[in-house]
Amino acid sequence: GFLFSEPRFLLIEELREPAIYFSILKAIAFGRTRLNEIVQETGISDPHKVNKYLSVLRELRIVKREVPITEDKPHKSRKGIYLLADPFFRFWFRYVLPNMSYLEEGDLNYVWQEKIKPSLNGFTGFIFEDICLQRLKNLNRKNILPFKARSMGRWWNNKEEIDIVAYDNQQSFIFGECKWKNKNVGLNELYDLERKADNFFDAKQKYFALFSKSGFSEELTNLSNQRKDILLFD
Structure with a gap:
């Protein structure tokens, strides 16, 4: 229903190149939180390009950048990581988007037992x-x-x-x-x-x-x- 496809509609409306943004958000949802990890995971070879996409996602408040709390100059810190700001988006990109074909077929039990349940404790933690x-x-x-x-x-x-x-x-x-x-x-x-x-x-x-x-x-x-x-x- 509504929650099943809402992030997709929202982002397609807001963003010019949804496929690229989706690949970045999915990478972050799977724990690739540093810039170099996102570059590797998405296959976008230019880190400056990825940075540009991340800036747009931060402006939309879909992604947030965190640095260790003791950093003196957070905006200049090289220890920054990127996280999905909203728990619902985290869940959607971690579990719904990658399993969309199973969910569309109504194979909910398989998705729960094989795709969600094994890693849910870490996600909830x-x-x-x-x-x-x-x-x-x-x-x-x-x-x-x-x-x-x-x-x-x-x-x-x-x-x-x-x-x-x-x-x-x-x-x-x-x-x-x-x-x-x-x-x-x-x-x-x-x-x-x-x-x-x-x-x-x-x-x-x-x-x-x-x-x-x-x-x-x-x-x-x-x-x-x-x-x-x-x-x-x-």
Whole structure:
């Protein structure tokens, strides 16, 4: 129905070369988020051309560019990645467009079992990160966090990534990890987050926020009652 073909109609109306834009959006939906990966995946040999198409998609707010939250000059950063701004578009380009022929034949069960279900947890996990970040931003607005954060977002380098990093001008940091999985989060996840924070950040005060779809282990819950720097959200 409407949702099945809406992105196609919308983009054909808005864009002059829909096939090229579709190939770029599909590449991003499948996790090719860096410029060189998009160039490779789409087969468009000229990176400047791809950049031009990405600029149009950003103007339409279909695509957003993200850089690690600690970058001083975000617009000049070479660490930028491109993401589909809307979860519905992410789903459509990841699962509907590539399987259009099966869906048009009414083969919904095959698409669900073979194409969607195996990777749905990873897809949902990324959206869960967005929800966790929004939750932390809301708490920050209400002054409920241990300090007033000035910036908040994802962080990564070429070795590691942290789902959420929030900080102020006084070198206080919150490091957050978001786990969308069917078992509870335990001490291992906390220790891994602490290790990443120690390796890459010079912080005077550190807090660790863990978000879980399936709750927390007894050991982690007990430890969080003893330590004021552990924040648990489920």
